[in-house]
Amino acid sequence: MNPTFSGEVRHFLDTTGKQFLENLWEMLGFLRDNFGNLLWRLVIIAFIFFCANLVMKGVSRFTSRTMEKNRALLSVDQSRRVDTLMTLARSAARYLVYFVAFLLALAQFGGGMVQNVLIAVGGIGSIAFGFGAQNLVKDVVTGLFMIFENQFSVGDYIQTEDAVGTVEATAVRVTYLRSAKGDQIIIPNGSIQRVINYTRGSYIASIVVSTAYESNTREVMAVMEEALRDYAEAHQDLIEEPPVVRGIDALGESTIDISVACKVKPMKQWEVERGMRLAIKEAFDDRGIEFPYPRMVTVPWAEHLSPPPAAEGEDASALFGWEPAPAPEFEEGTLLDDSLEDTSLLDDGDSDDGDDGGDGDGDAVKGE
Numbered sequence: 001m002n003p004t005f006s007g008e009v010r011h012f013l014d015t016t017g018k019q020f021l022e023n024l025w026e027m028l029g030f031l032r033d034n035f036g037n038l039l040w041r042l043v044i045i046a047f048i049f050f051c052a053n054l055v056m057k058g059v060s061r062f063t064s065r066t067m068e069k070n071r072a073l074l075s076v077d078q079s080r081r082v083d084t085l086m087t088l089a090r091s092a093a094r095y096l097v098y099f100v101a102f103l104l105a106l107a108q109f110g111g112g113m114v115q116n117v118l119i120a121v122g123g124i125g126s127i128a129f130g131f132g133a134q135n136l137v138k139d140v141v142t143g144l145f146m147i148f149e150n151q152f153s154v155g156d157y158i159q160t161e162d163a164v165g166t167v168e169a170t171a172v173r174v175t176y177l178r179s180a181k182g183d184q185i186i187i188p189n190g191s192i193q194r195v196i197n198y199t200r201g202s203y204i205a206s207i208v209v210s211t212a213y214e215s216n217t218r219e220v221m222a223v224m225e226e227a228l229r230d231y232a233e234a235h236q237d238l239i240e241e242p243p244v245v246r247g248i249d250a251l252g253e254s255t256i257d258i259s260v261a262c263k264v265k266p267m268k269q270w271e272v273e274r275g276m277r278l279a280i281k282e283a284f285d286d287r288g289i290e291f292p293y294p295r296m297v298t299v300p301w302a303e304h305l306s307p308p309p310a311a312e313g314e315d316a317s318a319l320f321g322w323e324p325a326p327a328p329e330f331e332e333g334t335l336l337d338d339s340l341e342d343t344s345l346l347d348d349g350d351s352d353d354g355d356d357g358g359d360g361d362g363d364a365v366k367g368e
Contacts, residue, residue, distance in 0.1 A: 059093045067082060067086050077153075083155065084167075087169040140172055140189070152195055157198045157267055160196075203268070204264070210257050210258075212291070220289060224280055227282070240263045244262065246258075
């Protein structure tokens with residue numbers, strides 16, 4: 001090995017080790033002299049975030065009490081509007097409180113350090129933050145417009161492009177839904193392009209009942225009207241207007257489809273549709289009216305028909321379970337039915353014989 005190279009390596013290792021040890025002893029000395037101050041600052045930081053947590057609990061308690069109080073004093077639509085604003089205020093307060101707590105925590109290490117951190121974040125991370133903030137700004141702005149335009153409120157049953165459920169909460173950036181199965185769905189506000197609100201306004205419960213062609217359609221419609229009238233009287237809390245049998249909706253291949261419509265209260269259309277189907281089914285059962293359904297007709301194999309030919313060397317009785325009847329035999333030169341005899345063929349034959357054995361008359365005809 002080159003003595004010069006080995007000396008450089010030794011010098012590098014000695015210098016690195018000496019610098020590392022100097023910094024290590026300096027850090028240990030700093031901790032020895034300032035351990036109490038560092039411990040105190042850590043206690044202050046923990047107390048800051050503890051206070052921030054208490055503030056958020058107070059905000060949550062205040063918003064919850066406000067929502068419960070307004071449910072008893074305001075109408076359903078107004079209380080849902082208040083619930084939406086309270087959940088939005090809770091989300092905005094969470095961002096604000098924890099941001100202030102973060103700045104106060106940085107201030108415990110000195111004002112110069114806070115400025116250096118902010119400058120570093122603003123300088124080095126500005127590019128990455130700028131690309132990522134596009135969706136963030138879009139989510140926030142879209143959420144604010146949805147709240148101010150009152151597109152939906154907490155408790156509404158809505159449908160977006162990819163999700164259907166009840167609105168549990170609206171935040172600054174996302175919306176929380178709860179599906180019918182109990183799953184929680186979190187949707188960024190910026191991805192919501194279209195909203196279908198099933199809660200607001202009146203809805204129409206519509207069903208189609210298939211009946212058979214053999215039934216008297218007018219009597220069937222009368223039975224349906226009677227059954228639906230009784231159902232509407234028993235469920236006035238669900239129905240705004242009595243059900244109406246509209247008439248024949250379509251003539252199918254094997255069914256006559258009769259449509260029924262009923263104006264119901266919000267979010268009750270599915271329950272009313274199920275109830276009307278049950279009422280009609282029970283009424284049809286009481287009157288002996290049958291619903292059309294696929295039928296299968298089985299035709300037994302006729303004994304007079306000849307079975308398909310068996311394979312060579314295979315016993316037909318083993319294949320079918322019975323001995324097939326032998327094919328009828330006929331004498332050569334006879335027909336199945338004398339009435340099928342074609343006399344025109346015989347006449348043609350006689351005429352041919354005459355032509356062969358005839359005289360010059362036949363030639364004369366040909367010449368003509």
